[in-house]
Amino acid sequence: MQLKPETGTVRRRLIAASCTLLTASSARAQEIAKLLADIEKTDWHLDSALAYYHEDGRIMAVEPVVNLSRDYGDGGRIGLNFTFDALSGSSPNGALPSRAPQTFASPSAKSLSTARHTYTTGPGQLPVDPNYSDARVAVGGEWQLPLTRLTRTSVGGKFSYEDDFLSASVDASIEHDFNQKNTTVSVGVSDENDQLHPIGGTPVPGSDYLLFEKTGHKSKNGVGTLLGVTQVMNRHWLAELNLSADRFTGYLNDPYKIISVLDGSGGMTGYLYENRPDARTRRSVYLDNRVGWNRASAALSLRYMTDDWGVRSKTAQLRVRLWLDGKNQYVEPTLRWYRQTAADFYTPWISSLAGQGPAYASSDSRLGAFRALTYGVKYGMKLDERTGRTGSEFSIRAEYYRQTVENAVAAPGALQGLDLYPGLQAFLIQVGFSY
Template sequence: MQLKRPVSQLHLGLMAASCALLSSTARAQTADANQPPQIDQPLQIDADLLYYKENAGRVQTIEPIVSLKKDFGDQRVLDGTFTLDSLSGATPNGAIPAHQPQTFASPSSSSLTPKPGAKTTLYTIAPGDLPQDPHFKERRVAGDLDWSQPLGLDNTLSYGGHLSTEHDFDSVAAHAGLSHDFNEKNTTLSAGVSEEYDRIHAHGGNPVPGSDYALYEKEPNQTKTVAGGLIGVTQVLSRNWLTELNYTYDRSQGYLTDPYRILSVVDATGLVASYRYENRPDTRARQSLYWVNKVALGSTVLDLSYRRGKDSWDVGSDTVDARLRIDLGHRVYLEPHARWYRQSAADFYSLYLSETGPAPVFMSADPRLAAFSATTFGAKLGMTAGRNGEFSLRLEQYQQRPTEQSSSLTALQGLNLNPNLKATIVQLSYHLEY
């Protein structure tokens, strides 16, 4: 029982009198005595299928997701999600294209050169092509469980956990958050913490960061942790405008290197002399400021957000995301979506290393750490199916354009060292409530 305050008798007496002044008859609603009393405790089921495919034979993934959400009454909600992720295709290994054929070993190989008793899977890249490991295959199983409940009249407590496992990566994470409503629930302050623990055990062992690829030195399993926090304000601005501002901070510590990525080491003319495993700092602090608006324009709802990100590796990023949900009649809606993204490169990122200069301590040619801009365009079409169901189809195209794609070195002329990435996203969803 909440907030049962004794109210001033005098005040209420006046109030009752004022109500009595509005002398009128109450309107009775027709009763349906046959209807059993029902309490809404809906179960929501979501079944989704994601298909993601990159151009040029790169990664392709098929990902079924099942999510169950049970309302136990009084806004106490349990939410569980199960995800299966099957990836296949080719993934760039970090080396640059060359005018000569290049031969690499798949990471699961126990030796770079065929030896008795050793397993070696080699792949050769044609001149001009981006070096990619064609034997890439991965399966990820992930589960999420979240609980949310009110605490008193003005607070909401939520906590949850996440588990995921792959052949070469396991992750356990937990989070807890508390939000407090005030100003007649027009303002909500939120705060939360999260902690993640990961174990990295790459196919064929984790390479020694920064070591010569030809030595093929591997280490035992590695770990990393990520601890984070969030504070946010949600504010009702008007009957049809809701805004939220979040600040997040997280700090990763441990093995942050990608065990499968190498860099080309070139001589003064640009000819590949050797390869090196990448090496990243073992800490990374990230901050982000996220501002989102929900605005109803008649029956259409605009979702517009901006995110500014910054990290201790000197990656700065800006993201603008806009969705417009347009009702086309009672049963059908269309939701166009556009997203713009840009980031600056990590301070230790380079397309390749030079044999001549001093070797850097930290280095990576991971395209994710390069400077680039990206856009996503697409739309979702949804329609109600039956009394409590909804079907939807989302189609989107993602394109990444790296800022730096060529080099002035003679042996690298005419090569696209970091080609554009194009991906198609197809999502099929079914949502049911009962």
């Protein structure tokens, strides 16, 4: 559903209408109206932000984002976006803390003894690769085209590049308005292809970490579909319901994640590379709402997602915008709650007593059971009068994110008393500018 934002269009048309009334020459007023409309139609709108993200004791990232959009007024629209990420710091490698020091090789190594770069984790500490760094460049575009007065189609594409990862995706959708444009139904499909070129090669899933069995590059492919209904409920309330499903096949492992192998007393006997299934199907139900009043508005979204790996998640997010100073400034507190169950093959460690290891296994905490809370606040200041352009704004946003592990398995023998599930704490600072 594309509702026209409150821009200077109305104001300019009112000015033009006033001209029509106030001047004897209606032809002259029409010229003015046409000129203003042309200016409005040819304007590009800029949305930009610079985000700084920092995890407690782990990675930090700096992410500039630039979105450019041009609205043609007849339902046509072009959108372009550019994102750059620079990440550095320490990233968990999946192994558990131990009572003894643990030494690992950097991903490019061919063996532990000949590795040019190794890192050692002290007793009781979570093993993290302290030399993690990565950079990502992502560009995307979307073109929406009116087919009829009530029907629009859009096509889009995204491309993302990292040293060890390349992703390209395309999507297409069509939407139709009903009921005096109070109801919009949309359906879309997407296709994604990812190429993985892990540093040092792609580990053989489930292989012994110390054998460094690695192969060439791998790929994964995904297709998705999305069905959406947007409904104006009343003058104050807009709702959207989306059903989506996607399926990815191919190499779905994190090539840098390993799993500790423990004996019966909790002693570390080795490490295996993780091994995930080579297909994953996800389905989700997503409900989004906007509720507005004269001096405030609220955005409430709910999502339920499940997949055939056994992960089920629930998400609820609330943003409340409070307008101040005659709607020239606003404050927007945010609260997000998230909870997920563990994947069927998630395991913090593998027991050496089990003989042949499990068919699939990953100790990646992102596949474990946890809940997460995000608290945040955003402040925005309208700059329309200063820049002379509607939609101009400066904003600053701060968020705090905390993950807490649930259903943790008790530590065996020697590992009792160690913090095997430290969770995650992070904060985000973002400065934005729109013009």
